[in-house]
Amino acid sequence: MNKSAATSENYSPSISQSWLTFLESKGGEIVGGQRAIFPQIQQEIPERYIIPCTQEAVICFEGKDVESFLQNQLTCDIKNLEDNRFLFGAYCSPKGRVLTTLRLFPLNGTVYMVCHHSMVTPLLDRLKMFVFRADVTFHICSDLAVMCLDEHTELGRFPIPSWRQSGPGWPKACYGDSESTQAVQLMVVPVPDAIELIENTEGHIPLLDSDYWNLLQIRHGVVSITSSTTDLFTPQNLNLDLISGVSFTKGCYPGQEIVARLRYLGRVKQRLLRGKLQGDHDLRVGQPVILANATDNKSGVIVNASALAGVTTECLLSVYDFLGTENVYCYKDQPSKQITTLPLPYPLQ
Numbered sequence: 001m002n003k004s005a006a007t008s009e010n011y012s013p014s015i016s017q018s019w020l021t022f023l024e025s026k027g028g029e030i031v032g033g034q035r036a037i038f039p040q041i042q043q044e045i046p047e048r049y050i051i052p053c054t055q056e057a058v059i060c061f062e063g064k065d066v067e068s069f070l071q072n073q074l075t076c077d078i079k080n081l082e083d084n085r086f087l088f089g090a091y092c093s094p095k096g097r098v099l100t101t102l103r104l105f106p107l108n109g110t111v112y113m114v115c116h117h118s119m120v121t122p123l124l125d126r127l128k129m130f131v132f133r134a135d136v137t138f139h140i141c142s143d144l145a146v147m148c149l150d151e152h153t154e155l156g157r158f159p160i161p162s163w164r165q166s167g168p169g170w171p172k173a174c175y176g177d178s179e180s181t182q183a184v185q186l187m188v189v190p191v192p193d194a195i196e197l198i199e200n201t202e203g204h205i206p207l208l209d210s211d212y213w214n215l216l217q218i219r220h221g222v223v224s225i226t227s228s229t230t231d232l233f234t235p236q237n238l239n240l241d242l243i244s245g246v247s248f249t250k251g252c253y254p255g256q257e258i259v260a261r262l263r264y265l266g267r268v269k270q271r272l273l274r275g276k277l278q279g280d281h282d283l284r285v286g287q288p289v290i291l292a293n294a295t296d297n298k299s300g301v302i303v304n305a306s307a308l309a310g311v312t313t314e315c316l317l318s319v320y321d322f323l324g325t326e327n328v329y330c331y332k333d334q335p336s337k338q339i340t341t342l343p344l345p346y347p348l349q
Contacts, residue, residue, distance in 0.1 A: 014057035014117040016142050019191045023052055026198070026207060030054065033226075034117050036210040044311060045212060048205045050198060051148040053213045057117040058144040058188060059124065063136035066111050073130065073254065074102070075235055077247035081106045085167045086114070086186060088245045090225070091123060096234050096258030099123065101225045101245070105165045105188070112165065114146060114188065118227035145194035148213050151183040153205065164189045171243040174220040176345025184216060215306040218314045221344040223272060228286040229303050236262050237318045238303065239272040242346055271322040271348050272303065275329065275339040277313040283339075291321055292328040292338055299329060315339065322348060 020030055029037045036054040061070060071078040076089025086103040093099055100119040105112050115123065120140060127138065148169060149155075155166060169184040189197070198207065217224055223238045235246045241263065248263060262268060277283055283305035290299045300319030307313045317339065321327055329339040 013142055014120050014140055015054060016191045019145050019194065022195050028207070038207050038209055040206060046206060047150065048152060049150050049208045050201065050205050051208045051213045052210055053146040053148055054210045055117055056114050056146040057120045058141040058146065059113040059120065059138055060141050061111045061113065061136060061138045065134040065136050069134050069136045070111060071250065072252065073127065075240065075246045075253060075259070076104065077250045081111065088171050088243065090235055090240055090245055092235065092253065092255035092259065093231055094254050096255035097231045098225055098233050098235055098238060099230050101223055105167070107165055112188065116224055116226045119225065119230065143191050144188055145191045147187045147194060148216065149185040149187060151185060153185065164193065170220045170222055171245070173243045173346045174222055209308065211306050211308050214304060215308065215311065215314060218274060218304055218306055218316050221272065221274060221346060223303055223316055226285065232301065233318055234262060235259055236268045237270045237272065270300065270318055270320050272316055272318050273322055274342045274344050275315050275317055276342055277315065278338045278340065282307060283313055283315050288332055289317055289319070289329040289339065290332045292330045292335065314342070
């Protein structure tokens with residue numbers, strides 16, 4: 001794997017140039033937010049697909065103290081790491097605010113982390129402060145590609161690379177009865193193997209924009225924290241406690257006392273909802289929203305959004321008034337931009 005030392009001065013780019021060049025050769029265009037856009041317009045998510053998740057980055061953690069180091073830093077319980085499974089969690093500030101969401105997986109004695117590319121540099125800069133004498137190193141693996149595949153694609157039909165992680169894309173709680181949910185496979189492989197897989201399926205399985213990965217996460221109620229929304233919410237504000245993203249039985253980590261206090265001594269006043277935008281408007285991540293026709297302060301914030309041609313614009317918004325089943329929200333300064341709520345695959349209480 002390509003390595004870079006854990007300092008902000010020499011982090012490697014989070015995405016391989018050969019991966020970008022290949023996607024461009026297939027008609028893709030890499031646009032703002034490191035998103036891959038393809039010319040084919042899908043009216044909805046098709047039955048078969050491959051999504052290059054170019055907005056995601058992979059970080060490698062090595063050393064004999066890796067598990068204890070991460071156990072003391074993250075909200076999830078590292079003891080639950082398993083093969084062929086992604087462990088969902090977050091990294092918090094001392095004030096209990098989520099700095100980034102993440103997925104972990106073990107492979108060949110090493111622990112890997114998948115998170116949004118915009119959070120890689122601040123995350124590694126912060127983690128470096130806590131290494132001290134621990135035997136742990138970390139670096140960006142720009143030569144690994146993250147992809148999302150439909151559940152019907154049988155990976156056994158293709159040459160099995162010597163290095164591959166694949167597993168369910170969502171925590172178990174996110175597989176509900178809603179028609180919008182669907183099982184997916186999340187895969188992390190070396191870039192040459194990702195290229196070979198796409199070439200072997202060309203003409204049979206379409207390549208989708210990376211924004212479809214955003215849409216799938218939204219429909220499953222799985223939040224992705226970016227540089228626009230970092231350090232704004234507690235894990236409960238993002239429903240992480242409802243989808244096994246927080247362990248309340250493990251030891252301490254930054255912000256643990258505040259997170260635990262909210263669970264045992266307080267009442268969660270702000271939760272994550274799924275919504276859709278009425279009309280042809282853009283949704284801006286980080287934009288404050290209020291209840292329609294309300295005159296009070298902001299009710300919440302748009303956390304994630306997905307706008308695709310021919311597909312209803314959907315979002316995740318963290319709001320205070322989350323128990324109203326028919327609540328309608330809007331931009332505070334633009335009441336005409338209204339967001340109606342949609343069901344999540346898991347209960348909020």
